[in-house]
Amino acid sequence: MTIEESPSSSSVTPLPAEAFAELYARIDGVVTTPGDATWDAARQAWNLSADQQPEAVVAPRTAEDVQVVIGFAEANRLRVVAQSTGHLAAPLGDLSGSILLRTAALSGIDVDSDALTVRVGAGVLWGDVTAALAEHGLMALAGSSPDVGVAGYLLGGGLSWFARSRGLATSHVTAIEVVAGDGRMLRAAADEESELFWALRGGGGNYGVVTAITMRVFAVRDAYAGMLLFPLERADEVLTAWESWARDADEAATTSIRLLRLPPLPELPEFLRGQRFIGIDGAIAVAQGAGAAAERVAAAVATLAPLRELGPMIDSFELMPAGRLGEVHMDPPGPVPGVGDGANLDELPRAAIERILELAGPDADSPLLAVEIRQIGGALAVPAADGGAVDSMPGRFLLYAVGIAPTPEVAAMVKSATTAVLDATRDWHSGVDYINFRESQVAPERLYPAATLTRLRAAKKQYDPADRIRSAHPIL
Ligand SMILES: Cc1cc2nc3c(=O)[nH]c(=O)nc-3n(C[C@H](O)[C@H](O)[C@H](O)COP(=O)(O)OP(=O)(O)OC[C@H]3O[C@@H](n4cnc5c(N)ncnc54)[C@H](O)[C@@H]3O)c2cc1C
Numbered sequence: 050m051t052i053e054e055s056p057s058s059s060s061v062t063p064l065p066a067e068a069f070a071e072l073y074a075r076i077d078g079v080v081t082t083p084g085d086a087t088w089d090a091a092r093q094a095w096n097l098s099a100d101q102q103p104e105a106v107v108a109p110r111t112a113e114d115v116q117v118v119i120g121f122a123e124a125n126r127l128r129v130v131a132q133s134t135g136h137l138a139a140p141l142g143d144l145s146g147s148i149l150l151r152t153a154a155l156s157g158i159d160v161d162s163d164a165l166t167v168r169v170g171a172g173v174l175w176g177d178v179t180a181a182l183a184e185h186g187l188m189a190l191a192g193s194s195p196d197v198g199v200a201g202y203l204l205g206g207g208l209s210w211f212a213r214s215r216g217l218a219t220s221h222v223t224a225i226e227v228v229a230g231d232g233r234m235l236r237a238a239a240d241e242e243s244e245l246f247w248a249l250r251g252g253g254g255n256y257g258v259v260t261a262i263t264m265r266v267f268a269v270r271d272a273y274a275g276m277l278l279f280p281l282e283r284a285d286e287v288l289t290a291w292e293s294w295a296r297d298a299d300e301a302a303t304t305s306i307r308l309l310r311l312p313p314l315p316e317l318p319e320f321l322r323g324q325r326f327i328g329i330d331g332a333i334a335v336a337q338g339a340g341a342a343a344e345r346v347a348a349a350v351a352t353l354a355p356l357r358e359l360g361p362m363i364d365s366f367e368l369m370p371a372g373r374l375g376e377v378h379m380d381p382p383g384p385v386p387g388v389g390d391g392a393n394l395d396e397l398p399r400a401a402i403e404r405i406l407e408l409a410g411p412d413a414d415s416p417l418l419a420v421e422i423r424q425i426g427g428a429l430a431v432p433a434a435d436g437g438a439v440d441s442m443p444g445r446f447l448l449y450a451v452g453i454a455p456t457p458e459v460a461a462m463v464k465s466a467t468t469a470v471l472d473a474t475r476d477w478h479s480g481v482d483y484i485n486f487r488e489s490q491v492a493p494e495r496l497y498p499a500a501t502l503t504r505l506r507a508a509k510k511q512y513d514p515a516d517r518i519r520s521a522h523p524i525l
Pocket residue numbers: 131132133134135136137138141152171191192193194196197198199200201202204205206207208209253254255257258259260380381485486519520521522
């Protein structure tokens with residue numbers, strides 16, 4: 050079948066449950082279908098706002114299982130969607146006509162402390178990798194949230210607290226094991242299936258179902274990390290000062306600033322519950338080695354000083370073990386219903402700050418939990434040597450707006466608020482955005498430069514000619 054003839058959701062007649070029973074008999078993993086008692090739990094994404102209604106949910110245990118599922122999908126004109134957590138479930142749509150392949154059982158974390166690499170199964174979460182590496186005095190380029198999946202994060206790029214000194218996490222991937230959309234079980238690396246290796250590193254889940262990933266790790270035990278918290282009433286002053294600091298700050302620092310309206314949730318510490326803040330958090334890399342802590346953090350303390358001089362009400366920056374960096378950003382520890390979206394910004398001039406404050410500052414009546422701006426640039430701006438399809442990140446800032454959306458009505462209200470933030474800053478948008486922060490369906494031209502997109506599409510024809518694999522951000 051060609052890409053033009055690929056199955057669309059409208060052309061698919063639901064398969065009888067017996068067909069999936071036959072699939073179940075052929076694999077080690079678990080198949081769940083709409084009549085099953087566990088159906089709602091099986092189809093549920095991390096983002097509870099996503100109402101995923103696939104034809105079946107399969108939890109494979111092995112790469113061989115994945116191969117069987119892809120063959121079954123081909124025989125029955127279905128598509129396959131891989132998902133480790135469902136953090137990026139929102140742009141996928143309702144998943145009719147697709148088998149949802151949940152990868153949690155593709156586990157395993159193998160640390161090679163001599164080669165300084167780790168091989169992880171595609172269903173592994175960042176928190177588990179970080180903890181396993183910490184036991185060896187090692188660190189990988191994890192993002193802010195421990196319960197984000199390694200696979201989706203790395204296939205999209207991967208922005209860690211070391212991003213401005215070490216670049217995108219995906220540029221440190223050394224091998225990817227995958228069952229391609231055409232059913233072949235492949236290993237992609239610099240010297241094997243090199244075009245697929247290039248495409249997977251940034252091309253998202255468009256090429257197949259990844260079963261394991263190997264990446265470089267670093268002998269980094271700790272960093273100077275934490276949060277500075279100010280009342281939201283000081284948003285203008287603090288955002289203005291941070292923008293001017295962030296533009297020229299040392300590349301050792303990767304930070305984020307957020308205008309926060311926290312819900313009155315019992316799981317939050319009392320002083321945060323229901324309160325409004327502007328917070329700066331992140332990490333500053335420090336010298337590793339045997340020196341005294343005060344000496345090792347001296348440069349980081351100097352880097353942070355201009356922000357500290359603003360006089361935060363809370364200052365938690367300290368020398369922190371790498372294994373605890375997942376606590377810094379206080380991301381939700383489990384599934385939540387959310388609507389969010391983001392865009393890369395070339396600059397954050399006074400006019401942009403004013404527009405953001407109008408929508409989310411202290412005088413705004415905003416339904417948004419957070420309007421966040423991450424500091425990018427530094428090593429992120431430089432294409433990585435031998436990098437993949439996403440080997441750098443445009444712009445100096447990465448904007449992301451998000452709100453909690455427990456009902457469809459609230460979701461619609463939050464959606465219009467996130468759109469308003471993106472629209473208000475449109476004059477400063479970079480040419481392309483970071484795919485992992487785009488949580489709405491966007492044209493692929495917004496995610497990749499033209500030459501990259503042409504090459505990604507050629508690789509798609511080579512490895513998934515029937516467009517069997519459905520991804521959060523399709524490139525066709
Ligand atoms: C609270 C929160 C914090 C975040 N923090 C950061 C951060 O600090 N830095 C950052 O860079 N990003 C961050 N993100 C964005 C995050 O990287 C993306 O949402 C990412 O896609 C999540 O990966 P996942 O595997 O958990 O999600 P999933 O929704 O499971 O996967 C996302 C997509 O990846 C593809 N995919 C997943 N697994 C496979 C597989 N085995 N084979 C093939 N394709 C696959 C699929 O297309 C899937 O739709 C954050 C998101 C949230 C919600």
